[in-house]
Amino acid sequence: MLTPQQIETYFTKKKPSIFTFIGCAFFAIGGLFLIADGEFFSGFAVLIFFGGGGALAYLTYKNFPTDAQIDETFEQIKEMRKKQVFSKLGINEEDIIREPLTIIGFNSYTHSKKGEDGVYRFNPMQMEAIYFTNNQLLIASVEIDIMCQSESDYSGRTNEFFYRDISTVSIYDEDNSKRFIIKVHGQNECNIRINTSNKQSLVAAEEAVISIRKALRENKA
Known part of the structure; x- marks a missing residue:
């Protein structure tokens, strides 16, 4: 790291x-x-x-630090934060009925740089960790600052919503980028800008929309 x-x-x-x-x-x-x-x-x-x-x-x-080293450090911090998220949600693994989702993006950042591979990297980033239970969608919004590397640096919030209350799950274009949103009763409860230069992040967000919409249809059927 x-x-x-x-x-x-x-x-x-x-x-x-x-x-x-x-x-x-x-x-x-x-x-x-x-x-x-x-x-x-x-x-x-x-x-x-x-x-x-x-x-x-x-x-x-x-x-000089490489793009790969930055990515590796990010992954290590991300995995640490995901473990913290799960403990803060107060649920058991058997409560999860569908593969959890992880969406990476940003809303504000201190540093940005275009890597040698053409991919922009930002710090801090934002992680949306999404978990499915029988009746609720659990969402943890967590800041990932790779310069803050201890467990005590955790900064985030968790919310849980009944499927019936979720009104919108979508990705829309915004200023040459894309934004992932989840609306509950018409209010943005998950709102994150996607780094479109990172194809993996974009694909993960698109797949999340499909997966959440499927869960909503099944629950409301």
């Missing part, structure tokens, strides 16, 4: 180009030639300056 400092670096710093290291290496080699030609002082200065700069650039490039 990345440290909060590494995560801050990922979102706020620009990854150095490998060409910076290569350029410094060429200049450092030039310093060696100067030393070989008897220009000891000048060559040594060039070698120290560009050699040290190149080494620093290489280490920064090599150790």
Whole structure:
């Protein structure tokens, strides 16, 4: 798991180009030639300056947090929060009658960055964990801030609704993005913006709509 400092670096710093290291290496080699030609002082200065700069650039490039490391850290924090959610709902596993749903999105964020894979990453994110029981839909809305990594950093709320009270489950377009909503008696009880650059998140939201609508039809039949 990345440290909060590494995560801050990922979102706020620009990854150095490998060409910076290569350029410094060429200049450092030039310093060696100067030393070989008897220009000891000048060559040594060039070698120290560009050699040290190149080494620093290489280490920064090599150790810079990757998209995959950010995703892995997010998954670890998400799984921890999901376990906390289940305990806070106060239900047993046998109460769950259908596969639970997890929807990831955001409403506000502090950091954002487009990864090398073209996917935008945001922090903090929001998780909607949805559980089905015989008569109710249980929804936990939880903030996932990957810089807050302890169980005591939990921030969220839980609600439970009778199926008959749910009026709308849908995804709609909003400002070049999509928003997932669940309305109860006409009021938004679940409202989350989907990161459409992340196809997995979008597909999960679309499948959630289908699954919840199916549960509503079965319960109201």
